[in-house]
Amino acid sequence: MTGLLEVEHLTIRSPGDPPLVREVSFRIAHGERLGIVGPSGSGKSLTALAIAGLLPDGLTVEGSVRLDGREILDLPEAELARLRGRRIAMVFQEPLTALDPARRIGRQVAEPLAIHGLGTPLERMARAEALLRAVGLPPERASPDSFPHELSGGQRQRVLIAAALAAGPDLLLADEPTTALDLVTQRQILDLMDELVAGRGLALLLVSHDEGVIARMCRHVLVMEAGRIIRSGPAAAPSTGGAVLPPQPRERPEPPALLAASGVSRRYRLPGGAIRQAVDRVDLAVAPGEAVGLVGGSGSGKSTLVRLLTGLERPDAGLVRLDGRDPAEPAVPRHPVQLVFQDPFDSLDPRWRVGRILAEPLHGLRLAPAVRHRRVLAALAEVGLPAEAVRRHPHTFSGGQRQRIAIARALVAHPRLVVLDEPLSALDRPLQEQVLELLAALRARHGLAYLLVSHDLDIVRRLCSRVLVMAEGRIVEEGPVGQVLLRPASAAARALLAARLAPPAPPVAPPKAGDYEP
Amino acid sequence: MAERPDRNWSLWLGVAITLAILLPAALSLVWTPYPPAAIDIKARLQGWSPAHPLGTDPFGRDVLSMLMAGTRNSFGIALGAVALSVGIGVPLGALAAARGGWLDDLLMRGSDLLFAFPAVLTAIMLAAALGPSMGVAILAIGLFNLPVLARVTRSAAVRIWPRAFVQAARLSGKSRTRITLEHVLPNIMDQLLVQVTLQLALAILTEAGLGYLGLSVPPPAPTLGRMLADAQSFLAVSPRLAILPGLAIALAVLGLNLLGDGLRDRLDPRLSRQP
Structure with a gap:
């Protein structure tokens, strides 16, 4: 029996340069799952894009990609468009940019149906609602009439998955579907994809830099490096880096707090008129030279708290004191505190040197x-x-x-406190390691205080001595990192620990092994 | 895989057409074959000839000279109008984006109100009050374009404000005005440039309409719109008189639209190939 998707000798290059992807071959049968893992720049995303016919301009492709035995690599754009969504659907990494910010999510989920002329407008809306419900977004949690910016990152990724499934495809291409999400949300999204893919008998090609993600979802994995498949075989548990608790001395007798917050609260009015208590009566203190971790799932209020502590926003109630002054006062020089943002592609003005x-x-x-x-x-x-x-x-x-x-x-401004807002989550593993070491060295050299916001307890453990756990706008647990890691007292901390993906859950996909040609 | 066809031809064709219209118009600042308003009754309604390459009108005025000067006047008014709407609309839009809240609402509802008046209506009201003149035409068209630019600026700027590099600038203690000038405007300049080009085309079209109604520059200064209006009574005798200014308007608008489209393709990273 021929597979659903057969890729043979796929080579992608930009003219004049060495190939970015060379001689990649594999096949996926109906209902089968295959993972591709590799560091950034290994060609794994290009491979997925080539299958969807979405390669950037200026790249040439050789080889063959067959869907149900039919060559699709050189199909004209109009024919490819007919395949996309209907036969092949895609879920991308960035749930923020992959959704049209100006259109309601129900319409976006129904769009593949409209494009392929399936159903009447009313049927399409009903189907969109059913799909949103299936991905865990029932109307009472997120109405089909909401706009993408009203949803969290995880919810947006759910919308994308619903849209991908709308027209009933046979093959789902997922390119780093959970990389932009925190670990708890990642776990939920993977569980959801697992359930949907199994329930609908979809074939899945999952691209990720994270072997843990692949191992959770797929039994077979191709490892790519520098454009080649260097290994193919059963997906293995990731080797967990030997993270050792760093020495955490610097115990001083109650130094005056560098950053102090008491009873800080912030509410937002939601479009429906409801009020969301993003940050609820938070007290915290960071001593000079101390490194404190702030962990919590997405939507726990971490980001809002950071904005309040750095003076980018004012609290509705409560006090923030940085070096004894209110950081939101315009007259206060801001340089005692600096922020390192999550996304280095967004935090530097592209027009400036x-x-x-x-x-x-x-x-x-x-x-x-x-x-x-x-x-x-x-x-x-x-x-x-x-x-x-x-x-x-x-x-x-x-x-x-x-x-x-x-x-x-x-x-550069010689701050005393640096707030690190998920500084590593946009980087892949080896880079994370380097930046982590850099941050540790800089802190030792300058006696900096860090407030590290992260969802990743391993990173917090490497850098911080004390950790605050946040859930639903409150600090629900506080203590030395080792204690919180070993004996978490709060449900939120336990959920974060449980979401670490190691050990990976056994693969759920039952189908037989395909043959992989390296 | 098939490469997307190169769409830059639209940029270069736009540049070529725009220049073909603009250069003779610019030349008319220093030289025209005849003074555009010089009446020569003996030579009325002549066809093509070496003396008058595009013929003469019912008053014996040289059509080529009138076209050159008329295009210059039309472009001048359009440029003035767009300058006015950029000069006011962009700061207002940027202010609305930077401040948000009630000021944003007030400015945008105000621009809605302004947008509800067609340029022709504004011009009629202004001309009735002040008498037709170049200034009135510029003011009317400029007021008409202003809300568009304010809104484009605002919507582009509100997408820049939440970005992390703007927050970093705020943490450096920079004022909103300074952030607008240093970060926001440079990052939306592409979109504004495209919009300005397209608005210029629209302004030329509106100016032609005003000229046709006699609400633009008063005679004897020629405008493309009035040449069209004057040619109407002679349509059967000499269709050339209507076709030529009509063609000039159409080409100017087409050229600028192609230019705007081409610029958008070139500047918008989502549409163009990566550099």
């Missing part, structure tokens, strides 16, 4: 240009980037380098 970006936090200090330049170069050196970087634009750097630039920007 790195030198100007790094000098920005210095702008209120009235430094001589030469002094300013020296500070910028020193900050660049600290994060291990060459001085010539100042003349380049952010887009010429990789994700890891950009995050280093963002860290350099946080350091």
